[in-house]
Amino acid sequence: MMSHFITFLLSLTVLTLLTYSASSENGDDYVQDACSVTRYRNLCIRSLSPFSTTAKRNPTTWARAGVSVTISEAKRVASHLVKLSSSGGRYKGALQDCVEVFQDSLDNLHKSLYVLRELNGQTFTSQMSDVTTWMSAALTDEDTCLDGFSGHKGRQIKSLQNRIRNVSYITSNALALVNKLATTGVSDP
Numbered sequence: 043m044m045s046h047f048i049t050f051l052l053s054l055t056v057l058t059l060l061t062y063s064a065s066s067e068n069g070d071d072y073v074q075d076a077c078s079v080t081r082y083r084n085l086c087i088r089s090l091s092p093f094s095t096t097a098k099r100n101p102t103t104w105a106r107a108g109v110s111v112t113i114s115e116a117k118r119v120a121s122h123l124v125k126l127s128s129s130g131g132r133y134k135g136a137l138q139d140c141v142e143v144f145q146d147s148l149d150n151l152h153k154s155l156y157v158l159r160e161l162n163g164q165t166f167t168s169q170m171s172d173v174t175t176w177m178s179a180a181l182t183d184e185d186t187c188l189d190g191f192s193g194h195k196g197r198q199i200k201s202l203q204n205r206i207r208n209v210s211y212i213t214s215n216a217l218a219l220v221n222k223l224a225t226t227g228v229s230d231p
């Protein structure tokens with residue numbers, strides 16, 4: 043009777059341990075923890091959860107992940123803008139401005155990712171200062187593009203504005219991850 047009870051207790055313990063390790067292995071805790079410093083947290087969790095199991099608690103990996111997800115989304119929106127601007131219409135001028143501004147934004151994002159891959163203990167502070175500056179410039183560019191359409195109505199413009207706003211939110215999140223890294227320091231060589 044007693045031995046049955048002990049067996050029962052043991053299996054309960056094993057079960058609890060298994061459940062616990064499964065939940066930390068799928069990375070939910072890691073991504074939620076990393077995204078806690080961001081302003082658009084749900085978007086952060088949705089867009090960065092694929093990196094959870096590799097990034098774990100490494101702020102360098104999270105910052106890089108944030109910037110690379112931003113690059114992918116900014117590229118998608120930039121090519122959409124190119125398509126729309128070549129089709130002419132009422133917003134041609136604003137669209138062309140946006141294409142230019144997005145190119146500049148992408149340059150800043152690429153430079154940032156490059157430096158985040160080359161972080162070095164000795165130059166860390168000045169490298170992070172550059173990255174912060176470039177990420178802020180990228181964010182400003184996206185907001186400039188958005189301003190070009192303010193006051194305009196219409197379904198197509200609304201949906202374009204949503205996509206650009208989305209990029210600016212993702213950039214803001216990436217900048218928060220960069221700032222987090224700047225304050226915690228490098229944890230991988």
Ligand SMILES: *[C@@H]1O[C@H](CO)[C@@H](O)[C@H](O)[C@H]1NC(C)=O
Pocket residue numbers: 089111115204205208209212
């Ligand atoms: C916002 O960006 C994310 C991440 O790339 C993407 O999955 C989502 O479809 C985008 N949403 C809009 C409204 O563009």
